[in-house]
Amino acid sequence: MTAERAISQDTEAAVRQHQEHDEAGNSKFGFIVFLLSESVIFLSFFVGYTIFKTTTTDWYPEGVTGLETREPLINTIVLISSSFVIYVAERYLHDKSFGAFGSFC
Amino acid sequence: MKKLRAILIMSIYAILVALASLWMAKQSYSWFPPEASAESKLTDDLFSLFTGLGTFIYLGVIGPFIYSLIFHRASKYDRSDAPPIEGNTWLEVIWTATPLVLVLTLSFVSYRTYEKMSIRGPMELVHLHVPQMIEPAYAEPFDSTPQQDIQKAVETEPIEQIDVTARQWAWVFHYPENDITSTELHLPVDRRVRFTLRSQDVLHGFYIPAFRVSQYVVPNEDINLELTPVRTGTYRLRDSMYSGTYFAANQTDVVVQSPNDYQQWLAAASAQTPGSAFNQAAYEYSQSSEPGSGNTKDKVAVRGWATIPPAPPPVVNYAPKHEPDSPA
Amino acid sequence: MTNISLEPIEIVRGQPYPGAPDNWKRFFTFSTDHKVIGIQYIVTSFIFFLVGGLFAMIMRGELITPEADLVDRTVYNALFTMHGSVMLFFWTFPVLVGLGNYLVPLMIGARDMAFPRLNAVSFWMIPIAGILMMSSFLIPGGPSQSGWWAYPPVSLQNPTNNLINGQVLWILSVAISGVSSIMGAVNFVTTIFKMRAPGMTWFRTPAFVWSVLAAQLIQLYGLPSLTGGAIMLLLDLTAGTSFFTPERGGNPIVYQHFFWFYSHPAVYVMVLPVFGIFSEVLPVHARKPLFGYRVIAVSSVIITVISSAVWVHHMFASATPPWMRMFFMVTTMLVAVPSGIKVFGWVATIWGGKMRFTTPMLFALGGISNWVFAGITGIFLGSVPIDLHVHNTYFVVGHFHYVLYGAIVMGIYAGIYHWFPKMTGRMYYEGLGKLHFVLTYVGTALIFLPMHPLGLMGMPRRVASYDPEFAFWNVVASIGGFLLGLSTLPFILNMVSAWVRGEKVGNNPWRAYGLEWLTSSPPSVENYEELPLVISGPYGYGRSEPLVSNVPNPDLTEFPESLTPQKAS
Ligand code: HEM
Ligand SMILES: [Cu+2]
Numbered sequence A: 001m002t003a004e005r006a007i008s009q010d011t012e013a014a015v016r017q018h019q020e021h022d023e024a025g026n027s028k029f030g031f032i033v034f035l036l037s038e039s040v041i042f043l044s045f046f047v048g049y050t051i052f053k054t055t056t057t058d059w060y061p062e063g064v065t066g067l068e069t070r071e072p073l074i075n076t077i078v079l080i081s082s083s084f085v086i087y088v089a090e091r092y093l094h095d096k097s098f099g100a101f102g103s104f105c
Numbered sequence B: 001m002k003k004l005r006a007i008l009i010m011s012i013y014a015i016l017v018a019l020a021s022l023w024m025a026k027q028s029y030s031w032f033p034p035e036a037s038a039e040s041k042l043t044d045d046l047f048s049l050f051t052g053l054g055t056f057i058y059l060g061v062i063g064p065f066i067y068s069l070i071f072h073r074a075s076k077y078d079r080s081d082a083p084p085i086e087g088n089t090w091l092e093v094i095w096t097a098t099p100l101v102l103v104l105t106l107s108f109v110s111y112r113t114y115e116k117m118s119i120r121g122p123m124e125l126v127h128l129h130v131p132q133m134i135e136p137a138y139a140e141p142f143d144s145t146p147q148q149d150i151q152k153a154v155e156t157e158p159i160e161q162i163d164v165t166a167r168q169w170a171w172v173f174h175y176p177e178n179d180i181t182s183t184e185l186h187l188p189v190d191r192r193v194r195f196t197l198r199s200q201d202v203l204h205g206f207y208i209p210a211f212r213v214s215q216y217v218v219p220n221e222d223i224n225l226e227l228t229p230v231r232t233g234t235y236r237l238r239d240s241m242y243s244g245t246y247f248a249a250n251q252t253d254v255v256v257q258s259p260n261d262y263q264q265w266l267a268a269a270s271a272q273t274p275g276s277a278f279n280q281a282a283y284e285y286s287q288s289s290e291p292g293s294g295n296t297k298d299k300v301a302v303r304g305w306a307t308i309p310p311a312p313p314p315v316v317n318y319a320p321k322h323e324p325d326s327p328a
Numbered sequence C: 001m002t003n004i005s006l007e008p009i010e011i012v013r014g015q016p017y018p019g020a021p022d023n024w025k026r027f028f029t030f031s032t033d034h035k036v037i038g039i040q041y042i043v044t045s046f047i048f049f050l051v052g053g054l055f056a057m058i059m060r061g062e063l064i065t066p067e068a069d070l071v072d073r074t075v076y077n078a079l080f081t082m083h084g085s086v087m088l089f090f091w092t093f094p095v096l097v098g099l100g101n102y103l104v105p106l107m108i109g110a111r112d113m114a115f116p117r118l119n120a121v122s123f124w125m126i127p128i129a130g131i132l133m134m135s136s137f138l139i140p141g142g143p144s145q146s147g148w149w150a151y152p153p154v155s156l157q158n159p160t161n162n163l164i165n166g167q168v169l170w171i172l173s174v175a176i177s178g179v180s181s182i183m184g185a186v187n188f189v190t191t192i193f194k195m196r197a198p199g200m201t202w203f204r205t206p207a208f209v210w211s212v213l214a215a216q217l218i219q220l221y222g223l224p225s226l227t228g229g230a231i232m233l234l235l236d237l238t239a240g241t242s243f244f245t246p247e248r249g250g251n252p253i254v255y256q257h258f259f260w261f262y263s264h265p266a267v268y269v270m271v272l273p274v275f276g277i278f279s280e281v282l283p284v285h286a287r288k289p290l291f292g293y294r295v296i297a298v299s300s301v302i303i304t305v306i307s308s309a310v311w312v313h314h315m316f317a318s319a320t321p322p323w324m325r326m327f328f329m330v331t332t333m334l335v336a337v338p339s340g341i342k343v344f345g346w347v348a349t350i351w352g353g354k355m356r357f358t359t360p361m362l363f364a365l366g367g368i369s370n371w372v373f374a375g376i377t378g379i380f381l382g383s384v385p386i387d388l389h390v391h392n393t394y395f396v397v398g399h400f401h402y403v404l405y406g407a408i409v410m411g412i413y414a415g416i417y418h419w420f421p422k423m424t425g426r427m428y429y430e431g432l433g434k435l436h437f438v439l440t441y442v443g444t445a446l447i448f449l450p451m452h453p454l455g456l457m458g459m460p461r462r463v464a465s466y467d468p469e470f471a472f473w474n475v476v477a478s479i480g481g482f483l484l485g486l487s488t489l490p491f492i493l494n495m496v497s498a499w500v501r502g503e504k505v506g507n508n509p510w511r512a513y514g515l516e517w518l519t520s521s522p523p524s525v526e527n528y529e530e531l532p533l534v535i536s537g538p539y540g541y542g543r544s545e546p547l548v549s550n551v552p553n554p555d556l557t558e559f560p561e562s563l564t565p566q567k568a569s
């Protein structure tokens, strides 16, 4: 028991330091957990859509005849590429290089 | 010596529990409505087995539990702790393995029962008739009369087809051979009956407690269900899947008749010109003082909200004369 | 009986103590203290418990007679819908989140949850969502009347044709509570994974924490499925899509899969923390370590896994093909194995113990006995041929109320009584507690046992009227129901008066072993002066082994005493 105590007191300071100040680590862990969970929502949408589309003879809502793909595609590209730009801008902001930040924002 | 006494007490308790379980298993048959179909006997046998084993496990756990509550109490001024027993690998293995074996066995027995009932049900495309009955030498856990009943019914006469239509809130039965309709379900005894279940609006549940089988009725889908009535009498058909405002009133009678009576009923019904049947939901809806705008009925103490109006009373060849009443 | 021999310890208050009664105003603020939030959760959800209970009283009033004569059928249908929804989404889930919120950081030796502000946001969504759902009583057409399942097509029928109707409010409200639950789950999982005190390895983590972790993992994988289904339902209802609308080619059965993929595991979200409470309460009041602690802890996680593959047992009578019926029958029955392990472990824990029948112990023992019964009827329901007879009858209602009231609500009461002295620094009144227990236990048996024969006889659930043959057992059940209604009164009286004027007790009145008992009662804002350094597993009763190497609070002199009990008396 005393040996155990000695060991644990040895590591104590380091461990405690780690634990009390690891907010960034917590955020990262929590965010990954959140993303995993959120992706299940989209999984359920895909499942719902697939079942609906494959089992229904005419799956379009009333008054709709075909699926529009061009505009949504452009919008999607804009949306996704914007997140890269924002990411780069944020990195510069973090490094306090405001000039470069401005050029991305 | 002490150990011997413990073993003795435990054995006596086990015997008592076994006896109690047997008694409960026998008792369980009396908790049901009459066994009006061959399938119901299969279900009741299975339920009896579950009741017996369930009682055994329940008493097996609760007995030591209560013993402990009585004898393992701290005396008033005893502030000491009990011995620090943290576990016992053997015990833990046993009480993991035993339930495992038990539930697998119960699953298997349930599977056998389900096979024997061969009620078809949704999406069963292959119509092999009652295949597992051709296993003569197989030692069956239960008595085999229900199977023989089913088999006899299948062999002696063709399957009787009846189309069932459910709607908010009425049941209509169509007999395609004679092309007649009824709001009361008449069935011949000792014949295999195949229902084709259809819904015109929402989900309903086709449930005849005396037959022990319920099956959802699903819009856009034809669901087949096969049963073998074996006992004449009047039973109740209930909607078992919540279907909206008048759900609780969506019930009717089931009359199982001897083949002769059944044929007579068919003949009499086909002689009648179709007329509007009594319908509880439509009746209550029409009693409302301000139809559509809230109440469904005037008598109640607390008034209600708007409802989907019931479909108009079905027009059928045969309808029971008055409000259907419940058999005992 | 309770050994409250310890004279109150005067604590110099450097920091505010959130549970203390003079501090009640804190509970109406946007506090980020997990203890304040925990109590906010518990009290708010208890108010919803009373609301849902009121609905149940009216329903039992209606069911005393076979005819639908007390309330209109639409009102009855709205009441059972709201009863089920309130009881699940606004009582059982949040109250357990509340207990978890209060206890998990204390038990693992953390200063707070990982994300305190997120925690507060999660809480404040609950009253908002609850009030939103209740507000549907005031709009034309009334609340949703499609049951807590909200199965289409009934849930898509909109008699008023208004865009704002009861069903839409129901979906929004459930969605908000779902968002709150997901945020809570992320918070719990992160806290438990990342913030355990130094030295607290997985197998030194209390069983309650394990069970909360197992339950919150279920929320993470299951809840999104319900949310997805609910969103599609909302689109069908308002935007003219037809995922589940049969007239336009949709398939209502698909909704059932989405719904039950979450809602079966959801029953384990509710019951697992209660299993955790049983595992904590029994050792303390039986003075014996939890028997088979590791197996009990791990079995929670096994339940998390198995319960993801059993949902179709709620759809045996639906348009479910035979192979699915058989497959899910086997998986369903397998859940009984880890559940059984726990029960055997609890019985072995009290066996040979030195029990004291304090109120929390009584509730825990009562809850376990009810759970044994409900688990067995659960196996019955898992068998396809039996379920085809009893599905959607009162047998099912009896089964799940035995779980939900008999085991879960009783377990929650056990937890509240057990940690009441920790939360408030005061002791509840033992006499009122015992009265509460007797009323609850007898009431539960009276109302929910008769539902089993009713179901076997063929009485469907969700009916406002029934055939006279069912009258007898319904009268008995109604009497039991009113008794249960009555049983909440001594509880409320007990909690309020004890919180204000109860006897002050020390930090560890139960002489319990566990980190939460090492700190002051109520704990100060940051829980511990100094974070504990854990050097042994939980439940060290009967061994003279300290739990932590540093006693974090010098006031806690009674703790070592409990470790050397022979000298104590
Ligand atoms: C041994 C474990 C259990 C088994 C095998 C089991 C089995 C079942 C089955 C097969 C059903 C469906 C019956 C039907 O609708 O026809 C059911 C319903 C239900 N069970 Fe259990 N169950 C178990 C434990 C639990 C637990 C732990 C809870 C709650 C915490 C629970 C709550 C419910 C609820 C709420 C329903 C009904 C849902 C509804 O129809 O609204 N059960 N159970
Ligand atoms: Cu209820």
Ligand SMILES: [Cu+2]
Binding pocket: C263, C264, C265, C267, C311, C313, C314
């Ligand atoms: Cu389930």
